[in-house]
Amino acid sequence: MGRPRGSSGKKRKRVMVKFITRKTEANGKITEPYRIMEEIIKTRRADLKDVKIGITWRLGWRPDADGRRFLGYCRKRGDLDRELDQWDFIILLNEDAWPTFSDKQKERLIFHELGHAQLSLDSNGQPKRDDRGRLICRIRKHDIEDFRDVVEIYGWKEDLQDLAERGIADASRPLLAEAEKKAAEKKTAEAKAADRSTQNAKRRTKDKGMAATVAAEEAKDED
Ligand SMILES: [Zn+2]
16 A cells, blocks of 8 residues: 555655554553563663653664664653653654564663663762753763774773773872872782792791701711
8 A cells, every 4th residue: 555645646755753652552452662661661770760751663764874774762852842742752663673673682672772761860869850840861872882893803892981081080180190000009019029928938838848858868867
């Protein structure tokens, strides 16, 4: 069945999003994406339990110039959006890709998208609220982001971002960095000294043993 045509006979513009209701109209069962999301929130993301997250199919998501196709996307709603409806976040799911995934892969995708959904916290680690009492939300960026060839050549364990943060922090407080360096050197020196004294003790024991053997042999000679 083709798309409906307008009065000019041309196909009408295709709408690329389709909101998923939490429950099916037919039997009132919770729809799969919500069921998966709610299970994740219950077991692993209790911080999101009061956050309103809607899920929407995204249709016809084509691969970009690099051949990457969006599988999902987590969108934070702005103040104007929230003025109009209840949703704090909307997760878009690629409607074409979804049926190609196993249960575990669907869970992984939703867990990933929920990873972007975060609450802003105050200095006491409590969620911040706006003057309407609503939770303030933010989007978390990926903490692992690289190219396949970089990972293949250099591995992904060395986190340059982390390294740079530490280096820059050290550079901005040279005295503290110096003190930390000295403390680390002292620790190494102490460890070496402890190691030396253990070795000396071993040697002494060995020498003593040797002396005893020599003494015993000398005593034997005297026999
Ligand atoms: Zn992502």
